Amino acid sequence: MSSTRLRKLKEWWIEKAILLSGIFSVVFVALIFIFLLREGLSLFRGESVFDFLLGKSWYPISDPPRFGILPLILGSLLVTLGAAAIAVPIGLAAALFIAEIAPGRLKEGLKAGIELLAAIPSVVIGFIGMITLGPWIKNLFNIPTGLTALTGSVTLAFMAMPTIVSIAEDAITAVPRQYREAAIAMGATKWQTTWRIVARAARPGMVAAVMLGIGRVIGETMAVMMVTGNAAIIPHSILQPVRTLTATIAAEMGESVQGGAHYAALFAIGIVLFIITFLINGVADLYLHRSRR
Amino acid sequence: MSQRLSQWIAFSLLFLATLVVVLPVVVILAIIVAKGASAISWDFLFSMPRDGMSAGGILPAILGTLYLVLGAVLFAVPLGVAAAVYLVEYSGSNRFSRLVKLAIVNLAGVPSVVYGLFGLGIFVIFFRFGASILSGALTLGIMILPVIITSAREALESVPRHFRTVSLSLGASRWQTIRHSVLPHALPGIMTGMILGLGRAAGETAPILFTVAAFYLPRLPQSIFDQTMALPYHLYVISTQVPGVPENVRYGTALVLLALVLLLNLAAIILRSRFRARKKW
Numbered sequence: 001m002s003s004t005r006l007r008k009l010k011e012w013w014i015e016k017a018i019l020l021s022g023i024f025s026v027v028f029v030a031l032i033f034i035f036l037l038r039e040g041l042s043l044f045r046g047e048s049v050f051d052f053l054l055g056k057s058w059y060p061i062s063d064p065p066r067f068g069i070l071p072l073i074l075g076s077l078l079v080t081l082g083a084a085a086i087a088v089p090i091g092l093a094a095a096l097f098i099a100e101i102a103p104g105r106l107k108e109g110l111k112a113g114i115e116l117l118a119a120i121p122s123v124v125i126g127f128i129g130m131i132t133l134g135p136w137i138k139n140l141f142n143i144p145t146g147l148t149a150l151t152g153s154v155t156l157a158f159m160a161m162p163t164i165v166s167i168a169e170d171a172i173t174a175v176p177r178q179y180r181e182a183a184i185a186m187g188a189t190k191w192q193t194t195w196r197i198v199a200r201a202a203r204p205g206m207v208a209a210v211m212l213g214i215g216r217v218i219g220e221t222m223a224v225m226m227v228t229g230n231a232a233i234i235p236h237s238i239l240q241p242v243r244t245l246t247a248t249i250a251a252e253m254g255e256s257v258q259g260g261a262h263y264a265a266l267f268a269i270g271i272v273l274f275i276i277t278f279l280i281n282g283v284a285d286l287y288l289h290r291s292r293r
Numbered sequence: 294m295s296q297r298l299s300q301w302i303a304f305s306l307l308f309l310a311t312l313v314v315v316l317p318v319v320v321i322l323a324i325i326v327a328k329g330a331s332a333i334s335w336d337f338l339f340s341m342p343r344d345g346m347s348a349g350g351i352l353p354a355i356l357g358t359l360y361l362v363l364g365a366v367l368f369a370v371p372l373g374v375a376a377a378v379y380l381v382e383y384s385g386s387n388r389f390s391r392l393v394k395l396a397i398v399n400l401a402g403v404p405s406v407v408y409g410l411f412g413l414g415i416f417v418i419f420f421r422f423g424a425s426i427l428s429g430a431l432t433l434g435i436m437i438l439p440v441i442i443t444s445a446r447e448a449l450e451s452v453p454r455h456f457r458t459v460s461l462s463l464g465a466s467r468w469q470t471i472r473h474s475v476l477p478h479a480l481p482g483i484m485t486g487m488i489l490g491l492g493r494a495a496g497e498t499a500p501i502l503f504t505v506a507a508f509y510l511p512r513l514p515q516s517i518f519d520q521t522m523a524l525p526y527h528l529y530v531i532s533t534q535v536p537g538v539p540e541n542v543r544y545g546t547a548l549v550l551l552a553l554v555l556l557l558n559l560a561a562i563i564l565r566s567r568f569r570a571r572k573k574w
Contacts, residue, residue, distance in 0.1 A: 011468040015383070021372050022379030022389075025396040025442070028435055032403060035414035093310035101304055102311075112562050113315040119558040120321060121496025122405075123525045124547050127532050128321050161314045191300035212402070219404025221499040222525075226533055246406045246499075253409075253503050258418070270410040274403065281402035285395060 040267030058232040075242035082153025091164030099172035118162030126226030129155035147229035160213035171205020208287035215280040221246040332545025357521030364430025373441030381449040401439035405499040412504040429505025437490035448482020481568035492557035498525040
């Protein structure tokens with residue numbers, strides 16, 4: 001009797017611990033936001049939000065310091081758009097090939113290859129980009145430095161592709177068989193079926209794939225810091241060095257004084273990044289749910 | 294243009310695109326192995342760095358990464374598996390479980406450098422752990438939580454419904470059913486997630502920048518409150534911050550890091566495909 005009660009008590013505790021673990025994910029998201037606010041909000045005692053977001057100069061250690069992150073936002077935007085322009089068409093095409101055309105064994109091999117590409121640490125990709133792609137771009141365009149927004153875009157495109165391919169491939173595979181069978185029965189070729197029926201039916205999932213790929217690019221730090229040249233100025237061309245939001249935090253946190261305005265400004269950039277990725281992931285999640293229905 | 298020709302052109306283009314995605318893996322591996330293999334020696338793997346990191350070995354960076362990764366997994370696996378058990382076995386699909394799933398998606402999307410800021414704010418400063426292995430491992434642990442939860446969920450969901458029904462009908466309690474009839478069958482899937490988490494934590498640099506990583510510390514850490522060098526940060530340091538490090542030392546460090554991460558991921562891929570193939574139900 002008492003052993004049964006003991007067991008019931010033990011199970012009650014285990015089940016509460018399991019429930020608590022479920023709650024923790026929500027708590028962590030909240031904690032991340034709270035701690036970013038805690039360290040970052042003090043910036044806005046001396047600085048308006050408007051000047052911070054739209055200020056054209058980022059001189060954090062001059063006197064007086066200037067904390068305008070517009071050059072950093074534009075830097076991130078330029079690198080991200082460039083990377084998306086490369087990664088989206090290639091990634092979606094590869095997803096169609098892997099899901100619809102590649103035969104069994106080749107398909108498994110390609111999927112493993114893409115998973116491995118996704119696994120390569122960003123600092124290794126940055127290292128390779130810096131050493132091989134940088135000099136190549138420098139010679140190709142005959143410019144003073146090969147570490148430019150374009151170098152960042154190409155490097156980051158390869159980091160976005162695995163995300164885009166694997167999520168889009170899932171969405172394409174999830175399109176019901178009957179769609180394909182009906183199209184083939186109507187006399188459509190395999191390609192017409194793939195392009196006009198399957199790709200169209202998988203569109204919400206493809207949109208989600210693209211958004212998550214873009215989310216990965218915006219948040220990428222080490223590779224982008226190593227290959228974009230790190231000049232916090234408003235870019236006028238894709239062949240200029242730029243500085244992204246993420247690289248600014250990583251590069252300058254070590255030099256800032258804890259509790260100072262510069263330190264708070266870097267956390268405020270973190271708030272901006274958190275909100276951007278939160279929105280992107282939220283919307284992508286909505287699209288994914290629509291595609292599963 | 295005939296339909297067959299246009300189909301042939303379209304398929305060729307798609308195939309080319311796929312090559313563009315997959316080839317970089319081969320190219321990156323080839324470059325790093327070709328230029329880094331000559332640096333690999335007993336001395337390189339098992340001795341301290343010397344002469345401002347331009348000579349000697351990378352032992353403290355290798356060990357530092359191992360400590361961090363083990364700490365992260367020790368923290369994330371129990372928490373992540375329990376969260377997955379909650380989502381699959383207990384919650385059903387109520388409003389709260391929808392919120393938990395949304396939180397997991399967002400945890401997966403938070404930029405790695407923001408994890409670094411968070412770790413600095415909460416562990417280093419608020420809890421006063423300082424820049425230490427403990428702070429770094431906890432930060433990495435929260436970062437890999439989504440990977441662990443997602444794999445564990447997939448593994449639990451793949452265990453057939455009737456395993457649970459039978460166990461419950463024999464009078465087992467809910468927890469006994471999970472413990473003895475569900476978890477053992479999900480174990481390979483959970484292991485896969487754990488290995489993927491190890492690989493992810495081993496390669497990340499930004500979360501450890503402000504929470505643990507030491508620029509140059511040619512001794513081994515003595516406790517979890519010590520700072521330590523780590524492989525990915527070491528590669529960043531010797532390739533951008535320190536001039537005059539010989540090329541083969543840089544490539545050699547990249548090779549060790551890449552080999553560690555890719556072997557872990559390969560192991561996870563193989564384990565998962567065997568797990569999926571061997572299922573008899």
